[in-house]
Amino acid sequence: MSQSVYGIDLAKHSFSIQGENHQGKVLIHKTVSRSKSSLNFVNIPPTIIDMEARETS
Template structure:
């Protein structure tokens, strides 16, 4: 299993999510509303996630 890393940038009304695999290939890059933040993570394996506050 390859490792992935995701970053979440917190904003006032939304979150920006960016994810890369172990080779640096982009897996996801999108902006979502706060109420939808768990949806992108519900169907993936455990990962490293960092938050910018």
Template sequence: MSLSVYCIDLTKHSFSIHGEDHQGKLLIHKTISRSKVLSTFANIPPAIIRMEACGASHYWARELAKLGHTPKIMASKYVAPFRTRAKNDLNDTVAICVVVVRPSTYDRTQAVTH
């Protein structure tokens, strides 16, 4: 069984999340407050979690790894070409998930270890 993929766009006060299962079925597509991120992911079975690199991405990757997830960080330059709509946080999360299914781009991302 393949793991589900959740993509997060990290911002200062609210985080946008887009999740798909191994068949591409939408699991979640919403924005949550910073204070609810860990409780949200604590209630999700272990999954691959993708995020763009930023000042806080390594912190969040370590926290999500403690919950049993597999966080991976990618450079934002790989996300921008796959954004199909206006630039906003939720559209960025969809673009991150599109990048995940592209093997040539997937290999350039960084896995975070504890």
């Protein structure tokens, strides 16, 4: 079974989401608000999600 990978860059008010399939084809690349971020993952099959957060001063 091929698995997609999604990366999320966490910010205070928005998330940048990028997803690729097993061949490297971009499935999604967009910025969404925190409140709408989960809507992007409701209908996708099981996948790997990598999160990144940075502290800002």
